Each structure stands twice: as C-alpha cells, then as structure tokens.
Amino acid sequence: MTERKKRLDLFGKSKGLNGFLLTSxxxxxxxxxxxxDFQTGASPFQLLPAVLFISADQGASLLLADNEESKSVSVxxxxxxxxxxxxxxxxxxxxxxxxxxxxxxxFETMKIKTGRIGxxxxxxxxxxxxxLSEVFPSIEWINVDQDIAVLRAIKDEDEIESIKLAANLAxxxxxxxxxxxxxGMTELELFSKVRLEMETAAGARIPLxxxxxxxxxxxxxxxxxxxxxxxxxxxxxSDFTPCLNGYWGDSCNTIVLGQPSSGQQEIFESVKxxxxxxxxxxxxxxxxxxVDRLMRGRxxxxxxxxxxxxxxVGTCYHEEPRIVPYNKMILEPGMVIALEPAVYKEKFGIxxxxxxxxxxxxxxxxxxxxxxxxx
Amino acid sequence: MTERKKRLDLFGKSKGLNGFLLTSxxxxxxxxxxxxDFQTGASPFQLLPAVLFISADQGASLLLADNEESKSVSVxxxxxxxxxxxxxxxxxxxxxxxxxxxxxxxFETMKIKTGRIGxxxxxxxxxxxxxLSEVFPSIEWINVDQDIAVLRAIKDEDEIESIKLAANLAxxxxxxxxxxxxxGMTELELFSKVRLEMETAAGARIPLxxxxxxxxxxxxxxxxxxxxxxxxxxxxxSDFTPCLNGYWGDSCNTIVLGQPSSGQQEIFESVKxxxxxxxxxxxxxxxxxxVDRLMRGRxxxxxxxxxxxxxxVGTCYHEEPRIVPYNKMILEPGMVIALEPAVYKEKFGIxxxxxxxxxxxxxxxxxxxxxxxxx
Numbered sequence: 001m002t003e004r005k006k007r008l009d010l011f012g013k014s015k016g017l018n019g020f021l022l023t024s025x026x027x028x029x030x031x032x033x034x035x036x037d038f039q040t041g042a043s044p045f046q047l048l049p050a051v052l053f054i055s056a057d058q059g060a061s062l063l064l065a066d067n068e069e070s071k072s073v074s075v076x077x078x079x080x081x082x083x084x085x086x087x088x089x090x091x092x093x094x095x096x097x098x099x100x101x102x103x104x105x106x107f108e109t110m111k112i113k114t115g116r117i118g119x120x121x122x123x124x125x126x127x128x129x130x131x132l133s134e135v136f137p138s139i140e141w142i143n144v145d146q147d148i149a150v151l152r153a154i155k156d157e158d159e160i161e162s163i164k165l166a167a168n169l170a171x172x173x174x175x176x177x178x179x180x181x182x183x184g185m186t187e188l189e190l191f192s193k194v195r196l197e198m199e200t201a202a203g204a205r206i207p208l209x210x211x212x213x214x215x216x217x218x219x220x221x222x223x224x225x226x227x228x229x230x231x232x233x234x235x236x237x238s239d240f241t242p243c244l245n246g247y248w249g250d251s252c253n254t255i256v257l258g259q260p261s262s263g264q265q266e267i268f269e270s271v272k273x274x275x276x277x278x279x280x281x282x283x284x285x286x287x288x289x290x291v292d293r294l295m296r297g298r299x300x301x302x303x304x305x306x307x308x309x310x311x312x313v314g315t316c317y318h319e320e321p322r323i324v325p326y327n328k329m330i331l332e333p334g335m336v337i338a339l340e341p342a343v344y345k346e347k348f349g350i351x352x353x354x355x356x357x358x359x360x361x362x363x364x365x366x367x368x369x370x371x372x373x374x375x
Numbered sequence: 376m377t378e379r380k381k382r383l384d385l386f387g388k389s390k391g392l393n394g395f396l397l398t399s400x401x402x403x404x405x406x407x408x409x410x411x412d413f414q415t416g417a418s419p420f421q422l423l424p425a426v427l428f429i430s431a432d433q434g435a436s437l438l439l440a441d442n443e444e445s446k447s448v449s450v451x452x453x454x455x456x457x458x459x460x461x462x463x464x465x466x467x468x469x470x471x472x473x474x475x476x477x478x479x480x481x482f483e484t485m486k487i488k489t490g491r492i493g494x495x496x497x498x499x500x501x502x503x504x505x506x507l508s509e510v511f512p513s514i515e516w517i518n519v520d521q522d523i524a525v526l527r528a529i530k531d532e533d534e535i536e537s538i539k540l541a542a543n544l545a546x547x548x549x550x551x552x553x554x555x556x557x558x559g560m561t562e563l564e565l566f567s568k569v570r571l572e573m574e575t576a577a578g579a580r581i582p583l584x585x586x587x588x589x590x591x592x593x594x595x596x597x598x599x600x601x602x603x604x605x606x607x608x609x610x611x612x613s614d615f616t617p618c619l620n621g622y623w624g625d626s627c628n629t630i631v632l633g634q635p636s637s638g639q640q641e642i643f644e645s646v647k648x649x650x651x652x653x654x655x656x657x658x659x660x661x662x663x664x665x666v667d668r669l670m671r672g673r674x675x676x677x678x679x680x681x682x683x684x685x686x687x688v689g690t691c692y693h694e695e696p697r698i699v700p701y702n703k704m705i706l707e708p709g710m711v712i713a714l715e716p717a718v719y720k721e722k723f724g725i726x727x728x729x730x731x732x733x734x735x736x737x738x739x740x741x742x743x744x745x746x747x748x749x750x
Contacts, residue, residue, distance in 0.1 A: 025416065040584045040618075041400065041413045044693045047497055089683040089699045096497065121502035122422055122471065126494065127518060129501045143502060191580075192571040199563050205599050209415045224580050243415075308464040318419045324464045 002076065003156050005031060011151055012056055017142065018115035022052040024123045025246065026315040030152055030159075032062050033076045035246030039207050043067075045087040047099040047125065052079075058110050063102055065095065082106065100131045107136060118144035153312050153320040154334040159247065160357055160366075163313060163336050166242055166249030167355050167366040169198045169206070173240040174253050174369040177212075181375065183232045183257055187212055187225035194240070202244055209241035209317060211252070218254065218349040221307065221342065233258040235348040239340070241317050248317040250338040251367045252353035260373055264350075267302070267343050268373040271350050274298040274341040275371075278309065278323075279356050282337055282363040288327040295341040296325075302343045305351075310339035313355060331358045336366070377451065378531050380406060386526055387431055392517065393490035397427040399498045400621065401690040405527055405534075407437050408451045410621030414582050418442075420462040422474040422500065427454075433485050438477055440470065457481065475506045482511060493519035528687050528695040529709040534622065535732055535741075538688060538711050541617055541624030542730050542741040544573045544581070548615040549628045549744040552587075556750065558607045558632055562587055562600035569615070577619055584616035584692060586627075593629065593724040596682065596717065608633040610723040614715070616692050623692040625713040626742045627728035635748055639725075642677070642718050643748040646725050649673040649716035650746075653684065653698075654731050657712055657738040663702040670716040671700075677718045680726075685714035688730060706733045711741070 008031060012020065022028055028050050029035045036049040043049065046065040054060040060079045065086035073081060085098040107113070113136055119129065121143035129141055155163070176194040191212050199205055211222035214230045218237040230236060239252035254271075256264065278295040292309035299305070310323030313336050321329040323339060331337075335358040342351035352371045357364040383406060387395065397403055403425050404410045411424045418424065421440040429435040435454045440461035448456060460473040482488070488511055494504065496518035504516055530538070551569040566587050574580055586597030589605045593612040605611060614627035629646075631639065653670040667684035674680070685698030688711050696704040698714060706712075710733040717726035727746045732739040 038416045039414055040582050040616075040692070042498075044691050089681075089697075090701065092701055093697075119501065121505065122500050123417075124501045125497050126499045126501045126504045126516070127496035130496065141501070186575070188571065188574050188580075192567050192574075196563060196567040199567075200561070200602060203602050205563075205566075207415055227575060227578050241415075306464075316419050317415070322464075322468075326465065326467055 002158070004152070004154070004159075007151050007154070008054070008148070009056070011147060012118060015118070015142065015144070016116055017056060017118045018112060019053060019055040020118040020144070021124070022054070022120060023048055024120050027120065027148060028052045028062075029246040029315045032060065032079050033074060034062055034064075036068055037207065039205070045093065045095060047096050047127070051103065053106060055110055055112070061106055063099070063106065096127070100128070103128070104132065104135045107132070112136070112139070114138040116140045116142050118142050120145045120148070150320055152314060153329070154332055155314055155336050156334070159314060160334070160336060162245065162247035163249065163355070164366045166244040166247050167251065168249070168368070169201055169242040169244055170240045170249040170251035170355070171367055171369040172201050173198050173242065174238060174251055177236065177238045177253065178255065178372065178375050181230060181236050181255065181257060183230055183234070186227050186229050187214055188227055190230070191225040194238075198240070198242055207243040211237060211239035213237055216347050219344050219347055221344060221349055221351065230257060235350070237349060237351060239351065239353065243317070246315055248313050249367070250313050250317065250353060250355050251369055252340055252351050253369065253371050254350040254352065255373055255375060257375075264348070265373065268350050270299060270302075271341055271343055271352050272371055275339055275352050275354055278339040278341060279354055279363050279365060282331060282356050282358045284331055284333050284358060284360060286331045288321040288323050288329045288331060289325055291339070292323045292325055292327070295339065299341060299343055305342040305344060307342070309341060310337055312336060313338050333358055333360050377533070379527070379529070379534075380451075382526050382529070383429070383523070384431070386522060387493060390493070390517065390519070391491055392431065392493045393487060394428060394430040395493040395519070396499070397429070397495060398423055399495050401527075402495065402523060403427045403437075404621040404690045407435065407454050408449060409437055409439075411443055412582065414580070418461075420468065420470060422471050422502070426478065428481060430485055430487070436481055438474070438481065471502070475503070478503070479507065479510045482507070487511070487514070489513040491515045491517050493517050495520045495523070525695055527689060528704070529707055530689055530711050531709070534689060535709070535711060537620065537622035538624065538730070539741045541619040541622050542626065543624070543743070544576055544617040544619055545615045545624040545626035545730070546742055546744040547576050548573050548617065549613060549626055552611065552613045552628065553630065553747065553750050556605060556611050556630065556632060558605055558609070561602050561604050562589055563602055565605070566600040569613075573615070573617055577617075582618040586612060586614035588612055591722050594719050594722055596719060596724055596726065605632060610725070612724060612726060614726065614728065618692070621690055623688050623690075624742070625688050625692065625728060625730050626744055627715055627726050628744065628746050629725045629727065630748055630750060632750075639723070640748065643725050645674060645677075646716055646718055647727050647746055650714055650727050650729055653714040653716060654729055654738050654740060657706060657731050657733045659706055659708050659733060659735060661706045663696040663698050663704045663706060664700055666714070667698045667700055667702070670714065674716060674718055680717040680719060682717070684716060685712055687711060688713050708733055708735050
C-alpha cells in the first residue's frame with residue numbers, strides 16, 4: 001500500500017469515516033493511479049469519467065465510463081474496476097441511470113447502508129448525493145476536500161518520479177524557447193515549436209498551461225501566446241506547466257532577444273539569486289511562509305511581486321503547501337514545491353522558477369534547466 | 376431578448392419554476408454570452424468559475440470568480456455581473472465561503488426564499504445545494520439538465536454565426552492537412568502545423584478535439600496524434616473539432632498519401648455520396664433517425680460503421696439532435712448538425728464530415744472545405 005493511502009486511511013479513522021467517495025481527477029489519480037485527460041472539457045456521454053470508492057475495511061473500487069475503458073487501464077493493486085454504460089448510438093443515452101445504478105449496487109454489495117462517507121463536496125455533482133441519499137438515508141456525507149488537499153502535500157517516491165518526468169518536459173520547453181525565439185516570429189509560432197518538442201518527448205498530446213508572452217506584456221507577469229510578433233530587445237517570459245499522465249511539472253524563465261542593459265542583467269541575477277535562496281530554504285522544519293519571506297527579502301529593493309512565492313505541485317498544478325506570507329505549514333520530506341520569485345517593472349517583467357523536493361539531506365531540484373537571460 | 380432565452384423562460388413557466396441556477400460552461404455561455412476556457416481543467420482557486428442565476432421575473436445575474444474578471448467580460452444585455460473572491464496570496468483562500476455567501480446574498484436580495492429552481496444536477500457541486508438548502512429550506516431543486524439540452528438544439532442566428540467562425544477553423548485545419556501531410560513526418564508534427572494555422576487564425580490558443588491518425592489506425596476511426604511517422608500510401612484521417620469562444624466547429628476528411636486503388640477511391644466516393652445524401656435530408660420535418668438511415672442505406676454494401684451518423688453542435692461538441700437510429704426528434708430550422716458517415720475496413724477507414732444548418736429553404740453548409748482523397 002502507498003504511504004499516501006495509509007495517511008488517507010488514518011485520516012478517515014480519525015474522523016470516524018466508513019469510506020471515501022472521490023470524484024476529482026486529482027484525487028482519483030492520487031489514490032488509484034487512474035487518470036483521464038480533460039483537455040476538451042466534460043464529455044456529453046458521461047455523468048463522470050470515473051468515481052473511486054474507498055472503503056475503510058473492504059478495499060476500493062473504481063467505477064469507469066465504458067467509453068474510457070478502451071485506454072489501457074492500470075491502477076494500484078487491490079482496486080476493483082467496474083464499468084457503467086456511457087456512449088451508445090443504437091439505444092438512447094442512459095449514462096446517468098447506469099452510473100447511479102452501478103454506484104448504489106456497489107454500496108449494496110459492500111453492505112454499506114449507514115455511517116459516514118467522506119466526499120469532495122466542491123466537486124461531486126448534486127445528483128449523485130441526491131440519489132445516494134434517497135437509497136441510503138442513514139448515510140452521512142462529510143466534505144473532506146480541504147483535508148485531503150493537506151494530506152496530498154507529501155508525495156511518495158512513485159509520485160516524485162512522475163513529477164520528475166513532467167518537470168523534464170518543462171525543461172525541454174525552456175530549452176526550445178532559447179533555441180527558437182527570434183525577432184519576427186509570433187508568440188504562437190514559438191509556442192507551436194515549443195509544444196511540439198514537449199509533445200514529441202511525451203509521445204502524445206498533453207495538457208499544458210503556459211505563459212508565453214513578449215515585450216511590455218511581460219510586465220503583467222503572464223498570459224497566453226498571441227499573434228504578436230517578437231521584436232529585437234523584447235523580453236520573452238515563458239512559464240510552462242505541462243501535465244504528463246496526470247502529474248504536473250513547472251518551470252519559468254525570462255530571456256531578452258538582444259543585449260540586456262546592465263540594470264536588466266542585475267535584476268535577472270537578483271531574481272535568480274532569490275530563487276536560489278528560496279530553494280536552499282526548502283528543508284524539513286521550515287515554515288512555508290519563511291521561504292516566501294526570504295525570497296521577497298532578497299528583492300526588497302524592487303516593488304514587491306504580486307503573487308505567491310510558490311506552491312506545491314502534484315496531481316494538481318497548484319496545491320499545498322502554498323508558499324505565501326500567511327502559511328505556517330511546516331515543510332516535510334516529500335513535499336514537491338515550485339518557487340517563482342519575480343520582479344515586475346513598468347515595461348518588462350522577469351520571473352524564474354524551479355521545482356524541487358524537500359528532502360532530509362537538502363532540497364532535490366527536479367527541473368534541470370539552467371536559467372539564462374540570453375540565447 | 377434572444378429566442379433561446381424566451382424558450383427557456385417558457386419552459387420554466389410550464390414547469391412552474393421560479394428560476395434557474397446554471398453552472399455548466401455550455402449553459403452559461405448559451406444564456407449569458409459568458410465563456411471561460413477549460414483546457415487545463417478546474418482551477419484550484421475557484422469553487423466554480425461562474426454561476427448564472429436567471430429569475431423568472433427579476434432578471435439575471437452572473438457570479439464570477441474575480442480572477443476570471445481580468446478578461447474583458449461581455450454578456451447579454453440586462454445581466455448583472457457580481458464577483459466573488461477567488462485567488463489571493465496575502466490571505467488564506469476563502470473562495471468557497473465567498474462564493475456561497477455571494478450566492479445566498481443574491482437570493483436574499485431577490486427575495487427568493489421559496490419555490491422551485493431548475494438546476495443542472497449532473498454538474499452543480501453538492502456543496503452549493505447543501506448550503507442553499509440550509510439557508511433556504513423551502514426551495515425545491517429541480518434537475519433540468521436533459522430538458523435544457525433539448526431546448527438548446529435550435530440555435531439563434533448569433534449562435535450560427537459563432538459556430539460558422541469555428542467551422543472556418545476546422546476548414547483551415549483540413550486544408551493544412553492537405554498542404555503539409557507527407558511521408559516521413561510524424562502525426563504530432565503534422566498536428567503541430569495544423570494547430571498553428573488554426574490558432575493563428577483564431578488569434579489565440581483554442582480547445583481542440585482532434586482525431587489525427589495514419590495507416591492501419593484509421594480502421595479504428597480515430598485517436599490522438601502520435602509519434603508514428605506517416606508512410607507512403609498511408610491513409611490519414613483528420614477530424615477537427617475546434618472551439619472558438621465557446622462555440623464548436625466540426626469537420627472530417629480522409630486522404631491517402633499516394634495513389635489510391637480504384638477500390639479505395641470507390642469507397643471514398645461512396646462515403647462522400649452518403650454525406651451529400653445526409654446533408655440534403657437536413658430539412659425541417661424530417662426525423663433525425665431518417666437522416667441516419669439514409670446515410671447508412673447508401674453504404675449498405677459495406678460493414679456498418681459503429682458510431683452515430685451525426686450530432687448537434689453548439690456550445691457543446693456533441694448535442695441534440697443526435698443523428699442515430701432511435702432518435703425520432705423532428706428537425707427544425709436553426710438546428711446545427713454535423714454528419715459523419717464512414718466505412719471502416721480491416722486495414723483502413725474513411726470518414727468525411729460536414730457541419731450544416733437546417734433551414735426552411737434547404738440546408739446551409741457551414742464547413743466550406745471540399746472533401747478530397749488526394750493531395
């Protein structure tokens with residue numbers, strides 16, 4: 001059993017829960033190993049692509065839409081897979097009825113008719129709890145979204161390996177920017193080359209959050225690529241957050257398409273130094289907010305950057321521990337954290353970012369890209 | 376007021392509803408004009424990006440996450456916009472509390488304390504109805520997902536214009552395949568060129584569903600592009616479903632990278648003929664299933680294709696009317712329908728697709744691409 005599953009079970013016990021009914025892609029992946037792509041939004045042929053039921057004492061079961069199943073499904077040991085009818089063309093669509101009936105059957109089979117079940121109240125569709133409450137009026141549904149978010153902050157080694165692979169894609173993206181960015185090229189043209197290199201390395205299309213902007217727009221900190229042409233001496237800010245098999249990577253760099261002024265170079269070095277200081281502080285026992293404070297402190301001669309200093313990364317691109325001024329969460333081994341200090345001036349912005357693991361022996365940086373300001 | 380809003384109001388009246396609380400991107404766009412991108416999944420800083428409340432007699436109000444608001448928000452006349460606090464870094468995240476408090480305040484302001492409110496039970500998170508039920512125990516929540524799906528089958532002219540723009544992107548994609556596909560190139564490389572042309576025309580990144588496969592994989596009907604290299608005499612099947620500002624286009628073509636055999640050419644012509652027959656049948660008064668039957672009939676010397684003959688297109692990529700053997704829905708002017716007959720053999724598949732509007736004077740084809748089998 002994975003360490004994270006043990007922590008979930010322990011949490012369930014402490015709250016007197018008889019099980020969990022999990023529906024978000026992040027939690028389903030974390031606790032079952034199953035991931036589905038979401039790049040094109042919800043399917044009109046499914047109530048949900050998947051739902052994971054974890055019983056406190058009778059194992060776990062994953063209910064999947066049968067039009068998901070054609071992909072090779074690989075899940076953690078001991079998890080039963082069931083299917084419900086989703087897409088059809090010979091018969092009217094009955095995915096709602098099939099989903100709810102398979103789900104209630106599962107509860108019947110496990111003889112769960114009473115007790116407390118943890119759910120993601122922010123995510124689970126109302127119709128699911130409405131139906132289950134009709135059939136099992138004695139079950140109490142407990143919202144555990146925020147508790148699980150905190151549990152997920154510490155990663156197991158298999159998860160760190162998965163994040164490392166995604167971080168490698170982000171590295172490939174940064175190298176591609178350095179290789180291809182040129183005056184006269186549009187931001188979308190550059191993005192196309194970057195994404196092709198990342199997707200070729202992944203062997204498939206991947207969900208990809210990306211800031212890729214040039215010129216004065218870098219002062220705003222981010223944005224999607226546009227048809228704007230890059231010009232000589234433009235800054236190019238590239239923040240890539242690719243998702244590989246459900247785990248995210250994260251990396252940011254800023255370059256200038258020409259010769260930076262000494263003032264600009266100095267800011268770049270300061271931001272890079274702030275990042276180094278932040279990474280060094282990723283040690284067990286430190287408070288999350290201390291890492292944020294150290295990075296902001298190194299940049300206190302500039303106007304303060306108006307966003308988090310960093311964030312956890314895992315099956316969600318932003319998760320605990322948030323590296324922000326208020327967060328007293330204590331860093332622990334296995335936390336995977338992206339740090340992204342920045343300086344934004346009136347006409348340009350500079351941000352650099354690394355992704356690292358908190359380790360007993362000192363932080364392990366997962367992004368191997370070496371930030372540089374010039375091509 | 377749009378015709379679709381009038382139909383929604385009329386439906387609400389017929390069901391004795393005092394209003395609607397809509398949460399899915401498709402419905403929010405249809406009835407408010409507001410769209411948010413969903414390419415990278417749910418935001419960890421929002422309960423929902425948006426919720427639309429439509430009162431039976433007091434206008435409509437759109438509640439948005441304030442980190443959505445920086446985009447220029449343009450909505451239908453008469454809709455009030457309110458914001459809730461989502462992303463923050465100086466204070467702990469309170470998006471759940473802020474969302475639920477703004478929502479209940481809105482109900483208080485409108486003096487809605489009782490009655491029947493239509494919701495999308497398949498979509499609305501349980502915590503929202505849980506909270507509203509606590510504060511307003513006399514309100515009855517009615518699931519109207521399927522009813523609205525049927526109402527949305529008929530499009531207004533402004534929607535048809537939006538779909539036409541998305542269909543134009545699909546056309547650009549098909550022309551790009553004919554222009555660039557070549558032996559030695561990977562499917563992902565071709566996809567990169569196709570997507571760049573579509574995104575450059577759109578001026579931005581767009582959600583894009585795409586089958587883009589070559590060789591024997593075309594026999595399966597679809598799939599995402601891979602690192603497989605295309606070879607001489609390979610079939611290339613390209614089905615592009617791009618989303619522009621929330622409205623979808625749809626188009627499919629199949630080419631062969633070389634000289635087709637006369638048998639292959641004959642199948643291509645048959646499938647194209649089946650499509651023409653289907654499009655001609657898109658006239659008011661026909662049953663949806665009749666269009667499906669006619670297309671399958673033209674291809675009855677081949678093994679029957681194992682998917683729908685077509686589907687409605689709008690703010691969702693597959694919607695009513697479904698063009699399938701069981702669907703007795705009567706076609707009406709303003710329905711926008713994609714037809715996609717196909718023949719799948721053991722070693723290759725051929726599918727072509729057009730998107731058209733049902734009009735009193737005869738169907739209007741929105742995809743302008745002229746299907747061709749050779750470059």
